Amino acid sequence: MTWMITGGAGYIGSHVVRALVADGQQVVVVDDLSTGDPERLPAGVPLVRGTVLDRALLDRTLSEHDVQGIVHIAAKKQVAESVERPLWYYRENVEGLRTVLEAAVEARVQRFVLSSSAAVYGMPDVDLVTEQTPCEPMSPYGETKLAGEWLVTAVGRAHGMATASLRYFNVAGAAAPELGDPGIFNLVPMVFDRLSRGQTPLIFGDDYPTPDGTCIRDYIHVEDIASAHVAAARRLTEDSKAALVLNIGRGEGVSVAEMVGIIQEISGHTGIAPEVTARRPGDPARVVASADAIGRELGWKAVYDVREMVASAWAGWQLRHPE
Template sequence: MTWMITGGAGYIGSHVAAALVAGGHRVVVLDDLSTGDPARLPAGVPLVRGSILDRAVLDRALRGHEVRGIVHIAAKKQVGESVARPLWYYRENVEGLRTVLEAAVEARVRSFVFSSSAAVYGMPDVDLVTERTPCEPMSPYGETKLAGEWLVAAAGRAHGMSTASLRYFNVAGAASPGLGDPGVFNLVPMVFDRLSRGLPPLVFGDDYPTPDGTCVRDYVHVEDVASAHVAAARRLTEDGDAHLVLNIGSGEGVSVAEMVGIIQEVSGHTGTAPDVVARRPGDPARVVASAESIGKELGWSAAHGVREMVTSAWAGWQLRHP
């Protein structure tokens, strides 16, 4: 059985590709390389360069590689950008997904794993976010992910495809320095960037109702995210009637202040006190996953800790910014 990974040359996609190959699966990657890098791919994995909106490219790739399972990761994913360009985000994320699903049905693909996000939850007022927590996304990006989950589930049930929507929480780290996150959009690389330029890290608000006043988040190592995809792929292959929606998180909360402290220790930049600035609109005080369901359904749990996550991310940052 061959799995196609859309967006497989990107940060998360390349880790999923490596994990699937290590698990003995045949893999082909489809990526437009707008943010991906072919050098990230495991040796021997074929790359089809093209857009998920290009039905002809999809059809040729699915037929040519005899694809029977898809891991759909390709998407635009910046919250602020989605607010500024909602029409583009809906086109890329929802219409792109619809095009992939349409091609998948035509090609008789039997299993479909969808890369979703904790952004579907919005600002949940709960200690642990379960899959039953109401979804109230606060950005077009989050809306496109929730709409994507609905579309995947509906198509799967209508056309006999087993499906899983995996809601990522805060992903960081790297399996090797060359696979580190190249973007500067999430907390860990944002702090690296500030420290590397001799600037203090920014903390957006220290007056939240949390133990140290800063936001609390659930961080998960990208290798754990990849292993969750392998577990989902295995489950969908074995159970053709499965339709799952699962959190990928550690179940442990770490405050922004705690994370900044760990980053400073790992990077050796311990002498710079963070600058506390105004809260960002829409930042909830606490978002921590319940990982109970994914443990029961897939037998999966996070294997890597926060310090290991930061250490591996720092090695990647140093490689890209010597």
């Protein structure tokens, strides 16, 4: 069978593509290349350039490649940007998903995996976030992901489609230097960027109710994210009635101060004391996943630790910024 991967030339998408290919799956990628790069794709993987809002393009791709499963990763994903441009985020993330699902139903695709996010939870006041933790997203981005989950589940129920929505926590790392995250939006590349410029790393608030006063997060290696998609694809192939919503995390919290220290050590930029600035609005003190459900349902467990994430991310950063 062939899996269509939307957004498959992007940072996370390209890792998922490579993992599925390594698992022996046939893959076709649909990507508008707004943030993707064709060079990330393995040799021989077909790339269809275009937007997921283009129904005719989707219909042709599903038919020509005999697609029987979809992994939908294509989406806009910057929280602050979503606050500034909510209409655009709802169009790209919700209407884009609706268009893909409509095409999938017409083509009788029976398996659908959605890229979701821990942003659906908002600011949960719990030690470990389970899939039953109430969802109260705090940004249009998180809202679009939660709405997307509802839509996927409803379509699966109505049309006999096996589905899985995978809620990513804080993604970092790279399978190879050339696959590193090109953006500077998450903590690890943000600290790399400041250190490489000779600037002080920033920590947004050190007065949270945590052991060292800084926020605690669950960091997950992008290769673990990719292997979770392979496990989900296998499950949906075997179980035509699956309707899963699962966290992807390690179940271990690391504070921002700890993470900055690890980044400095691995990058060789030690001796620079981070600068503490004001809290960012909406940052919860602690967001750590419970990974019990994905272990039960998919037999999956994260294998990479934080130091491996940072080391692989640093190798990618050095490749893109040799200066």
